[in-house]
Amino acid sequence: MATATEAARPSRISPAHTIKDIAVITKRNLLRNIRLPQLLIFATVQPVMFLLLFNYVFGGAIGGAIPPIAQGEYINWLLPGLLIQVAAFGAGQTALGLTEDLSKGVIDRFRSLPMARSAVLAGRTLSDVIRNGFVIGLMVVMGFLMGFRYQTNFLSFVAGLAVAMVFSYSLSWIMATIGLAVKNPEAAQSAVFLPVFPLVFASSVFVPTQTMPAWLQTFAENQPITVTVNALRGLMLGREALIDYQPGMTANQITQAVAEAPTVEGQVLQSLGWAVAIMIVFVPLAIRVYRKTVS
Amino acid sequence: MRVENVVKTFGETVRALDGVSLEFEPGIVYGLLGPNGAGKTTLIRVLTTLLKADSGYAEVAGVDVRADPVAARTHIGLAGQFAAVDDYLTGRENVEMVGRLYNLSAEEAKRRAGELLERIHLDDAADRTVRTYSGGMRRRLDLAASLVGRPQVLFLDEPTTGIDPQSRLDLWELIRDLIATGTTVLLTTQYLDEADQLANQIGVIDRGKLIAQGTGDGLKDRMGGSVIELHVADDERDRTLEALRAISHEASFETARKSIRLPAPDGSLTLLAVVRRLDESGITAQDVALHKPTLDDVFLTLTGRGAAEAEAERESTKQPGRRGRRERSAV
Ligand SMILES: Nc1ncnc2c1ncn2[C@@H]1O[C@H](COP(=O)(O)OP(=O)(O)O)[C@@H](O)[C@H]1O
Ligand SMILES: [Mg+2]
Numbered sequence: 165m166a167t168a169t170e171a172a173r174p175s176r177i178s179p180a181h182t183i184k185d186i187a188v189i190t191k192r193n194l195l196r197n198i199r200l201p202q203l204l205i206f207a208t209v210q211p212v213m214f215l216l217l218f219n220y221v222f223g224g225a226i227g228g229a230i231p232p233i234a235q236g237e238y239i240n241w242l243l244p245g246l247l248i249q250v251a252a253f254g255a256g257q258t259a260l261g262l263t264e265d266l267s268k269g270v271i272d273r274f275r276s277l278p279m280a281r282s283a284v285l286a287g288r289t290l291s292d293v294i295r296n297g298f299v300i301g302l303m304v305v306m307g308f309l310m311g312f313r314y315q316t317n318f319l320s321f322v323a324g325l326a327v328a329m330v331f332s333y334s335l336s337w338i339m340a341t342i343g344l345a346v347k348n349p350e351a352a353q354s355a356v357f358l359p360v361f362p363l364v365f366a367s368s369v370f371v372p373t374q375t376m377p378a379w380l381q382t383f384a385e386n387q388p389i390t391v392t393v394n395a396l397r398g399l400m401l402g403r404e405a406l407i408d409y410q411p412g413m414t415a416n417q418i419t420q421a422v423a424e425a426p427t428v429e430g431q432v433l434q435s436l437g438w439a440v441a442i443m444i445v446f447v448p449l450a451i452r453v454y455r456k457t458v459s
Numbered sequence: 460m461r462v463e464n465v466v467k468t469f470g471e472t473v474r475a476l477d478g479v480s481l482e483f484e485p486g487i488v489y490g491l492l493g494p495n496g497a498g499k500t501t502l503i504r505v506l507t508t509l510l511k512a513d514s515g516y517a518e519v520a521g522v523d524v525r526a527d528p529v530a531a532r533t534h535i536g537l538a539g540q541f542a543a544v545d546d547y548l549t550g551r552e553n554v555e556m557v558g559r560l561y562n563l564s565a566e567e568a569k570r571r572a573g574e575l576l577e578r579i580h581l582d583d584a585a586d587r588t589v590r591t592y593s594g595g596m597r598r599r600l601d602l603a604a605s606l607v608g609r610p611q612v613l614f615l616d617e618p619t620t621g622i623d624p625q626s627r628l629d630l631w632e633l634i635r636d637l638i639a640t641g642t643t644v645l646l647t648t649q650y651l652d653e654a655d656q657l658a659n660q661i662g663v664i665d666r667g668k669l670i671a672q673g674t675g676d677g678l679k680d681r682m683g684g685s686v687i688e689l690h691v692a693d694d695e696r697d698r699t700l701e702a703l704r705a706i707s708h709e710a711s712f713e714t715a716r717k718s719i720r721l722p723a724p725d726g727s728l729t730l731l732a733v734v735r736r737l738d739e740s741g742i743t744a745q746d747v748a749l750h751k752p753t754l755d756d757v758f759l760t761l762t763g764r765g766a767a768e769a770e771a772e773r774e775s776t777k778q779p780g781r782r783g784r785r786e787r788s789a790v
Contacts, residue, residue: 175530181562188559192545199547199588269543273604276507278532279560 182280189274189287190294193261197295207295211250211303218242218370219310226371228411232418233315233404240315241405243307244324244396245369247300248389251332252364254296256356258336259343261288263352266344266457285450289336296332300325314400324399327435331392334439337446344453363389368397374408388438395435398428406431460489460506460612460643465515467501467667475501476512477667483660485520485611488644490658490675492651494758498667499647500540503616506645507537520611520643533561536610540617542601544589550576550600551585554607561608568607575603579633595626599633606637613638615646619653631656651675651753663757670761679752685723686756687733688716690745702740706732715759723749 177185197203223238234240265271265284274284304312304325314321339356346355366380367373367389373381384390397405406428407421460483467476475498483489493499504510506519508528517524520534544553551572558568576585579599589597598618605613618634619627634657638644648654654661655675663671663678671678691699696712696719703710703721706729710721723729730749737744750756 175527177529184562185560188556192548192556195552196545196547269539269541270545272504272509272539273537273543273557274560275509276532276535276537277557277560277608278529278562 177278177280182283185280185283186286186290189283190291193288193291194294196261197291207254207299208302211246211299212306214250215242215246215303215306215310218246222370229372229375229409231372231401231405231407231409233401235313235315237311237313239307239310239312240401241397242370243303243312244400245367245393247303247325247328247396248331248393249364249369250299250303251296251328252335252360252389254299255292255332255335255339256360257295258288258292258339259346259352259356260349261292262340262343263347263349266347267349271457281454282451285340285454289333289340292336293329293333297329300328300332315404316400316402320399323432324396327392327395327399327432330439331388331435334442334446337443337450341446341450341453344450344457347457363387368393372409374410388435388442391431391438392435394426395428395431398426398431403428460485460520460645461516461518462502462506463516465502465505465512465517467498467505467510467512474667476505476515478515479664479667479669481662481669481672483643485643486641487659488638488646488657490654490661491645491647491664492649492654492661492757493647493664494649497664499664500616501667502664503537503539503614503645503647507535507614508532533608534611536605536608536613538598538601538605538613538615538618540620542594542597544597544600544604546590547588549586549588550581550592550596550603553589553600554603557604558607563608571607572603575606578637579603593626595622595630598622598626598630602630602633602637606642610642612643612645615644617647617649620649651678651757652751655679663761665758665762671757678757684752685726685729686720686750686752687723687730687747688713688718688720688750689733689737689747690718691742692745695742698740699737699742699744702736702742703733706736713759 197207219239219242223242226241227236227238230236230238230241262271265274271284275281338359342355342359343352346352366376366384367387368384369389373384373390376384394406403425404418404422406425407418408425409418409421413421460481462479462481465476465479466474468474477498479498479502481489491499491502501510505512506517506524508524508531511525519531522531522534524531544550545556548556554572554575555568558571559565561568563571573582573585576582579602581596581599581603584592584596589600592600602615602618605615615634619630622630631653634644634646644657646654646657658675661673661675661678662669689699699719700710700712703719707721710719712718713720721729721733727749730747734747737747
């Protein structure tokens with residue numbers, strides 16, 4: 165069967181070969197999202213439900229506490245925040261997908277093939293960020309239907325979406341590490357929410373951080389989710405969205421607050437910095453755990 | 460294929476492989492026979508580069524699996540203990556994907572998948588998602604996937620465990636057909652008849668050690684062929700043994716099973732003789748059965764313990780909670 169002409173097989177895997185392997189694995193993972201209807205429904209219905217619930221349940225109460233640049237429309241404030249919340253929860257799928265593959269022996273098969281080992285993790289995180297991109301797109305459409313309007317310009321708005329994707333990609337690597345470490349799909353379910361829940365709720369996703377007690381505020385203002393949400397709000401609404409807003413501020417006070425507010429560029433750079441830092445730590449870590457994992 | 464003195468331990472107490480050595484020529488089917496927990500899967504994992512041995516040497520298709528795992532992987536195919544196929548892909552997509560990962564071109568992978576699906580008689584179901592497949596169909600698909608890269612050495616880990624008897628026969632036939640082309644095969648099994656049907660050479664593994672090697676017939680000869688096993692009330696035991704010694708001097712009481720056993724060189728004729736003899740002596744047996752040699756018999760003969768016992772013992776040497784624990788420090 166194997167002929168002598170096939171003998172010149174390399175012991176190293178070439179970059180071209182690696183890219184092809186990543187593409188094959190990414191396609192496989194995406195097909196799973198498309199073919200399993202419950203996944204697709206969960207991926208789309210849940211974010212839309214969040215958007216509707218939070219907007220109409222909290223909107224009335226919070227509408228007055230948000231900076232005036234939101235035009236009194238909670239949806240303008242909420243959408244950039246929810247995009248990040250959904251991206252953070254969506255990254256959990258990376259852990260779930262990996263544990264499922266581990267428990268079904270698929271990873272064993274992959275590891276026994278002459279393929280690039282990095283392709284399993286690269287393909288997984290890549291397909292998850294594509295999936296997240298789809299969900300983000302859906303939420304944006306929904307947001308527009310519910311009255312969301314960016315207050316800056318289209319390019320700036322798109323840049324905001326790009327920041328969301330980069331951040332979501334970095335989170336996928338944390339989730340990949342968690343999934344590979346816990347190995348079992350049921351355990352992964354709870355393990356992924358452990359870091360995500362406090363980060364999402366103790367942030368500016370739903371409410372401005374200045375409404376929180378001082379100790380929590382310090383944490384909330386400096387953690388990556390808030391920074392990223394701020395970057396998105398800055399890019400979509402303008403620096404006016406980043407002010408320390410107190411209801412009843414005069415026009416002068418607001419101008420003053422804007423001058424003191426963090427710059428949009430600063431928040432964007434901080435968010436990208438977080439994403440890079442997360443990847444510097446978690447890409448090698450995930451690869452190490454993957455190498456040591458015996459399913 | 461050459462395996463020398465391979466040792467693999469998990470934690471401090473589990474010696475999954477305790478110095479296994481085996482060697483066989485290309486082109487043959489080697490059957491590794493052993494009870495649950497004997498170390499079969501662990502050996503396959505070492506040979507397929509999924510696990511690094513603590514010590515020892517292993518060579519597959521002339522490649523040292525530790526020194527050049529990437530090269531080793533180009534020569535092997537693996538069908539694991541559980542069919543590792545994707546539920547939401549079609550049968551064809553599954554095989555094509557593995558073909559692509561073996562670095563076949565898209566067309567070549569497609570051609571190869573079509574060819575294999577036909578050979579495993581799945582061409583009708585090839586474009587359905589695997590979710591709709593039966594257990595036997597999944598196994599066949601897994602087998603096709605393991606063959607798509609034209610491996611020189613094929614590893615089949617318990618290919619028919621958990622499959623209904625009819626599918627099992629089909630699968631045997633399929634394996635025989637697929638490997639007729641000169642691929643070297645290492646298959647593991649808990650069933651002697653399976654090893655006997657498929658393998659040219661059989662190795663018996665127990666507690667991480669190879670305890671016997673030979674052809675199927677050779678091993679059966681060592682076990683003395685078929686046996687008759689019967690149970691009688693305790694107070695009838697001596698009388699029964701005495702009566703049966705007229706048929707075979709080797710009739711004996713087996714404490715492990717609490718049964719009387721004697722060789723049955725003439726199969727059912729010996730069985731008839733035994734029944735007649737018991738009748739004449741007025742002994743009522745609780746049950747009488749003719750056994751072809753089974754793995755249990757191999758074990759009884761080779762180790763003095765039954766296979767079920769070997770497995771139970773294996774379980775009890777493990778610390779509680781160890782079972783699901785994974786290997787952490789690959790050396
Ligand atoms: N990853 C692991 N961690 C700890 N123990 C293991 C692991 N894999 C296998 N074992 C133990 O090693 C022994 C051999 O297992 P295995 O090779 O799976 O046997 P078989 O395939 O013959 O049933 C068993 O006692 C099993 O519990
Ligand atoms: Mg096994």
